[in-house]
Amino acid sequence: xMGTAIRRLAIVGVLCIVWQAYAMWLKxxxxxxxxxxxxxxxxQATLSGELxxxxxxSMRVLLIAYGAGIVLGLALATLAxxxxxxxxxxxxxxxxxxxxPGIALMPVALLxxxxxxxxxxxxxxxxxxxxxxxxxxxxxxxxxxTLRLVGRNxxxxxxxxxxxxxxxxALPSILTGLRVGWAFAWRTxxxxxxxxxxxxxxxxxxxxxxxxxxxxxxxxxxxxxxxxAAIGLIVESVIFRTVEALTVRRWGVQR
Amino acid sequence: MLELDAVTxxxxxxxxxxxxxxRISLKVKSGERTVLLGPSGCGKTSLLKAVGGFVTxxxxxxxxxxxxxxxxxxxRIMVFQEFxxxxxxxxxxxxxxxxxxxxxxxxxxxxxxxxxxFIELVGIGGFARSFPHQLSGGMKQRVALARALxxxxxxxxxxxxxxxxxxxxxxxxxxxxxxxxxxxxxxxxFVTHSIEExxxxxxxxxxxxPHPGRIRAxxxxxxxxxxxxxxxxxRQIRGLLR
Numbered sequence: 001x002m003g004t005a006i007r008r009l010a011i012v013g014v015l016c017i018v019w020q021a022y023a024m025w026l027k028x029x030x031x032x033x034x035x036x037x038x039x040x041x042x043x044q045a046t047l048s049g050e051l052x053x054x055x056x057x058s059m060r061v062l063l064i065a066y067g068a069g070i071v072l073g074l075a076l077a078t079l080a081x082x083x084x085x086x087x088x089x090x091x092x093x094x095x096x097x098x099x100x101p102g103i104a105l106m107p108v109a110l111l112x113x114x115x116x117x118x119x120x121x122x123x124x125x126x127x128x129x130x131x132x133x134x135x136x137x138x139x140x141x142x143x144x145x146t147l148r149l150v151g152r153n154x155x156x157x158x159x160x161x162x163x164x165x166x167x168x169x170a171l172p173s174i175l176t177g178l179r180v181g182w183a184f185a186w187r188t189x190x191x192x193x194x195x196x197x198x199x200x201x202x203x204x205x206x207x208x209x210x211x212x213x214x215x216x217x218x219x220x221x222x223x224x225x226x227x228x229a230a231i232g233l234i235v236e237s238v239i240f241r242t243v244e245a246l247t248v249r250r251w252g253v254q255r
Numbered sequence: 256m257l258e259l260d261a262v263t264x265x266x267x268x269x270x271x272x273x274x275x276x277x278r279i280s281l282k283v284k285s286g287e288r289t290v291l292l293g294p295s296g297c298g299k300t301s302l303l304k305a306v307g308g309f310v311t312x313x314x315x316x317x318x319x320x321x322x323x324x325x326x327x328x329x330x331r332i333m334v335f336q337e338f339x340x341x342x343x344x345x346x347x348x349x350x351x352x353x354x355x356x357x358x359x360x361x362x363x364x365x366x367x368x369x370x371x372x373f374i375e376l377v378g379i380g381g382f383a384r385s386f387p388h389q390l391s392g393g394m395k396q397r398v399a400l401a402r403a404l405x406x407x408x409x410x411x412x413x414x415x416x417x418x419x420x421x422x423x424x425x426x427x428x429x430x431x432x433x434x435x436x437x438x439x440x441x442x443x444x445f446v447t448h449s450i451e452e453x454x455x456x457x458x459x460x461x462x463x464x465p466h467p468g469r470i471r472a473x474x475x476x477x478x479x480x481x482x483x484x485x486x487x488x489x490r491q492i493r494g495l496l497r
Contacts (some may be wrong), residue, residue, distance in 0.1 A: 078424025144339040149309060151325045154358040164357060168344040251343045 008237060033219040042223030051208065055227060058189055058204030065121040067187050069128025070178065072163035076129065080160050087137075094134045102127035102188035106196050120192055127184035130178040139173025140166050171247055172254045179240060183232070190228055257283040257306065257410055262315035264301045275301040276468035280316065280341065281461060283410070288436060288443045290457030290476065294496065298468025299446045303412050306444060307333050318410060329358055332408040334405075336415045338395045341402075347374060348383040351402045373405040374398075376435065379484065393424040397431070410442045417452070418491040429455050439452065450492050454478045454485065462495045465480065473493045 014037055033041075035108040045051035076093075079086035102123040107126050109119035151157075151165040167174070193206025205224055212220035248254035259282075264275040276298035283289045291299040304310045305317055307328040317324045319331070332354075334340070341350050351370035355361045361369070374383050377397040379390075387395055396416055403411055405476065417425040423427050428451060445456050453460045457476040464471045478485050 123480055140394050144337065146337040146340045147342070149333065149335070150340050150342075152309065153307065153329075153331075153333055154354045155328060156357065160357075165342070168342070171344070247344070253343050 005237070012153065012233070030216070033222050037219040038222040038226060041217070041219035042226060045208075045220060045223060049228065051223070054203065054205045054208040054224075055231070058193065058206070060115050061120050061204065062185055062189050064117075064184065065124030066128055068121065069125040069181060069185065070132055072125065072131025073129045073181070074136055074174075076133040076166075077140065078159070080133070080137050081140045081162055081166065082158055090133055090137055094130050097126065098130045098134070100126075102184065103191045103195065106192050109194065110113075119196075120189060123192060124185045124188050128187040129180035131180040131184060132174075135173045135177025135180065136170060139170025139177075142173065143169040163228060167210065174250065175240070176245065179236070182235060182240075186228070186232060256287060256320060257444075258316075258318045259302075259306070260316050260318070261319060262302070262305060262312045264298060264305055264310060265313040266301075266310075271479045276463075276466040279468070279470055280315075281441060281470065285409075285442050286440045288445065288456060288458045290453040290460045291444065291446045292448070292453040292457075292492070293468070294448055294461030294465060297463040297465035299463055300414055301467070303333070303414050303444060303446050306410065307331050307412055315425070327435070329354070329406055330409040331412055332403040332406050332410075333412045333414060334396075334399045334403050334416045338419065340399055341353050341395055343387050345418060346384050346386055347379065347398050347401075350387070350398055351405050354402065354406055369405055370401075373401040376404070376438070378431065381449060383485060391424075396420065400432070404439065404441065405481060409442070410444060412495050413443065413445045415447055416445075418447070419433060425452070430478070432456060439465040450489050453492075454488060460492070462492055464496065 020035040023032050026032050080090035105123045108120045113119040151161045190206040193204045194210045209221055209224035258304050263277050265272050269311045270497055293299050308324045311427045340427045348370050355366035377400050447453050454476045460474045460476045462471045
């Protein structure tokens with residue numbers, strides 16, 4: 001676990017060196033700023049409170065929508081497990097909506113929910129619900145038949161069987177769904193703020209990047225992008241890996 | 256008393272109906288060890304599942320103490336061959352407590368103390384806090400046995416429970432099962448395709464033949480491989496199975 005962290009930090013380090021070397025060789029800060037300039041811009045924006053404020057605004061919308069998307073995705077997968085029509089509903093809806101990028105729904109979302117966070121929550125929920133539902137459902141299907149028989153032997157059926165046997169047994173797949181859902185949610189939010197930031201006025205991290213570009217402040221643009229990537233890296237390597245270490249790895253169901 | 260009366264089991268494939276077992280009648284007295292012995296495909300597992308309430312007979316009835324069986328229940332607990340019958344996300348103690356809490360609705364304290372007692376009884380007291388993946392195959396089957404016994408079912412149903420174990424561990428587990436039976440005197444229906452195991456575990460052996468599954472003979476058992484009558488009994492059963 002520790003060795004993995006060190007190896008991965010080393011990869012980040014190498015990428016930083018390559019970035020810095022290329023930018024210094026290019027000598028064109030209006031096209032590609034150096035890492036040091038980017039970090040300097042990011043540091044200033046952090047000190048002024050601007051960048052943390054933008055991150056917080058993005059995170060608030062993201063977490064609300066991500067949470068709602070997970071709950072709805074799990075509920076949909078459960079319904080698909082319990083009833084045949086639920087299975088058909090899940091199959092049709094995921095086939096229709098998985099290929100539809102969340103950002104494509106943004107214009108109608110703004111129309112329906114008006115200016116503000118409502119439209120964002122809607123499109124992020126859309127981005128999260130399908131991967132969570134489809135992976136959870138696949139996880140249910142992969143639960144060993146013996147384990148289902150054991151649950152039925154204890155008189156568990158329907159919702160109780162799903163909650164106490166299928167959900168924990170399907171956790172490796174569910175975690176995959178949560179990972180994909182997280183990535184989709186994050187990129188939908190940033191893209192949405194970049195394109196529609198003014199209209200919605202949530203003013204998150206994407207809006208920060210967009211404003212910096214309008215001001216030709218390229219180091220700030222890159223500082224915003226680095227922040228997006230860094231948050232993704234931290235969520236993946238700290239939160240998801242910790243959850244895995246405490247659950248599926250500890251249980252020996254995933255290496 | 257468990258009574259099977261002219262039980263016929265069928266299952267459907269895409270194009271036809273297959274008779275798994277035909278008109279099987281069998282009485283199992285309380286506290287008795289009965290073995291269903293037969294080759295693969297003779298319907299012995301299907302029969303066990305019918306007793307478990309997982310499959311409904313096409314004809315005939317299964318009664319436990321006079322009441323017809325309508326579905327799975329805590330009075331008939333199955334132990335399977337597959338190691339994945341244990342919940343991988345729960346410790347040994349958690350596995351044994353699970354049905355006590357979820358199904359029998361015991362309080363946390365009572366479930367924990369009963370689980371601890373049965374874990375000790377099957378000889379894995381030191382591993383109560385281990386997860387199933389940390390245990391050997393034999394120990395996993397001990398956990399499954401402790402979990403089943405802790406429920407105190409009217410009938411314990413075992414479907415080739417030692418079939419995935421190595422020969423040495425299998426012998427040990429057969430001895431362990433007999434030791435536990437001597438202590439607790441549970442009613443046991445045990446399915447196997449090994450003649451030696453059938454004779455070691457059962458007080459009587461119902462020999463089954465396939466296509467469709469029928470009981471060919473019932474043979475009194477309780478004979479170990481070292482006993483003088485053993486080779487003759489094995490020969491007799493081989494003859495029946497042929």
